[in-house]
Amino acid sequence: MHTQNQSLLDALNACIAACEHCATACLQEDNVKMMARCVLLDRDCADICALTARFIARGSEHAAHLLRECAEICKACADECEKHGAHSEHCRQCAEACRRCEQACRQGIAA
Template structure:
């Protein structure tokens, strides 16, 4: 289980970084209104991934509950970022990180 946890922690932390970068880039861009939903989901996703990482790192009995929510928010964020991925590199990178994190959460939930 420790190796699985490390892979999950890596995916969670990478997702936090990608979402924070995407939100910041979106806020600094020219079309804030178009990016509003993306930025909202980036922030939600970064927060749930950071919280989930802390629970997983300390082997909390409540981590399993967070994994489900984390996977759902990662999916929503990844779907939204994918809409902008063709013309915004930060959205493409975020969508990829969200997909990897969602998959990592679901794999741990299945074990």
């Protein structure tokens, strides 16, 4: 597998793990309702990253379309998680993983 694809897959998989962890941790917060948008975006982000990783791994001709959508959702998730990062370490870590994944997706589109 091409090194660039492996780097992209690594970023996608790290983002999936961070989003799943963040969503689970958000559901343990005292004010879960305040974290609802974060949880929803975490789930959307993990799902689009997983689908994108599968398309990249098999070399699908449709991967570029998914990379654009994935970058957009990663950005939205990072933006939301950053709102909570000051008091939630899991949100801070998730935002960082989402930003790295967004950048990797944008580089994948350009390649």
